[in-house]
Amino acid sequence: MATTVGNEGDFNSLITDLVYLERDAIAAYDSTISHLSDASFKSQVAQFKDDHLQHLEVLKEIADESGAVAPIEGDMKQMLTTGKVALASLMGDGAILKAMKTNEDDTVTAYERASTHDDANPRSKAFFEKALADEQRHRDWMQRTAESV
Template sequence: MVTMVGRESDAKTLIKNLIQLEHDAIAAYDAVIEKLDDPSRAEKIRSFRSDHTQHLEELNRLAGTEHAYNPGDGSMKSMLTTGKLAFADMTGGDGAILKAMSTNETDTVTAYRNASENSTAPEAARPFFEKALADEERHKAWMDNAAAAA
């Protein structure tokens, strides 16, 4: 599923949607950590979850400075992201779980790439969007490699 997050036509909606995306990502990480058989993979996922928590903190700060609506918890999409993880767990162990997580990371990579290129984004937020994009690309690359090795 391709995300349109990051292409919003105003900064407030952009920030709101990124907050929802981060809540959904954190919910997916919470769902997967306990499902992984390999403790070292689970620890790596915990560190990636910490990145998402930091992203959320920065987005919450941006919401305050930009007077954007902060939606609080995740969206209905979190049921989709966590649901496919549960299915992956039933069908294929760590490899399938990490492949499912990689598809979630595709959305966050796309969202932050879009946000970093979005002309309506606050100029002061661009360095954060670029850092978050680099984090998400790193997460996705690790998940792809770990899934292939599992």
């Protein structure tokens, strides 16, 4: 399912939706770590989860500064992101990583859009670009590793 995050008309809605997206991603990473069998994969995925935790902290700071709402839980999409991982776990690590790659497709798209949002100030744009680079790195690793399993 393609994300709509990044298409918001106002900056505060964008930040709120990015917080939701990060919370959903963190839940999917928790699920992935618990389902993977390869210890080296688990370790790498845990490092990627740390990036998402850092993104969430920055987004909460931006929300505080701008007056945006920073939700304390994920949204309904969390069931989709974690459910894909749970179903894929029936087919092994490669399938789990492919499911996570599709989740990363959404975060890449969201940060691509956010980095060009008209209302983003230079500080938030710089953060969005850094987060985008992180998400592209995550997605590329998921793709490469899933194909090699």
